[in-house]
Amino acid sequence: MVHQATDPPEHSCFHSILFSLRMEMLKITAIAAALAGMLALNVQAADAVTGATIKVNIQGTEMPKNVDAVTSASVVPKAFRQTVKPNGFKRGTNKVRVLFVVGDPRHESVEWDMVNTAMQHFMDKGCEVELRDLYALDWNPILTRENFLQAKDGFGKTPEDVAIEQLYVAAADYIIFAYPN
Numbered sequence: 296m297v298h299q300a301t302d303p304p305e306h307s308c309f310h311s312i313l314f315s316l317r318m319e320m321l322k323i324t325a326i327a328a329a330l331a332g333m334l335a336l337n338v339q340a341a342d343a344v345t346g347a348t349i350k351v352n353i354q355g356t357e358m359p360k361n362v363d364a365v366t367s368a369s370v371v372p373k374a375f376r377q378t379v380k381p382n383g384f385k386r387g388t389n390k391v392r393v394l395f396v397v398g399d400p401r402h403e404s405v406e407w408d409m410v411n412t413a414m415q416h417f418m419d420k421g422c423e424v425e426l427r428d429l430y431a432l433d434w435n436p437i438l439t440r441e442n443f444l445q446a447k448d449g450f451g452k453t454p455e456d457v458a459i460e461q462l463y464v465a466a467a468d469y470i471i472f473a474y475p476n
Contacts, residue, residue, distance in 0.1 A: 369404070370405075377412070379412075379414045381424040382424055383423065384467075391469070392423045392424075392467050393417045393470075394464065395413070395471050396471070397426065399473065399475050406475055409473065
């Protein structure tokens with residue numbers, strides 16, 4: 296017996312269930328295809344800041360002027376930005392200490408918004424929170440030959456900027472690194 300795509304098989308309950316599932320999958324696929332047609336995928340080149348690339352969507356039409364497609368990270372609108380001041384690590388407490396190490400120079404980014412939200416959450420839960428903003432600290436990520444030998448062999452003096460950060464790391468119960476990818 297040959298079955299049409301719309302005829303359910305009659306010889307087993309299992310096949311009827313499979314047929315029903317197949318029909319539902321076809322419906323879902325059709326809905327997904329329709330939605331994909333309605334949504335325009337926006338494509339943006341890395342040189343958008345220079346203006347060398349015209350902002351266009353996948354259909355080739357120009358994108359609206361209010362679309363933020365200039366950078367790879369979204370910017371939080373000014374009205375929704377938050378600034379959270381960490382409560383800092385204190386001596387003589389047994390509270391949980393959470394250290395945030397942030398490597399993003401854009402304080403208006405979604406990254407910073409997530410950091411602020413998380414810091415506030417931990418403080419609301421009774422934790423001590425400390426923030427190390429690597430850009431504000433003018434942190435130098437370059438490991439010099441002298442620093443390398445000191446770190447590798449333990450000989451010589453630890454650079455002052457490294458020693459300060461080591462104190463924060465040693466005091467922390469949890470360390471959260473936040474940086475754009």
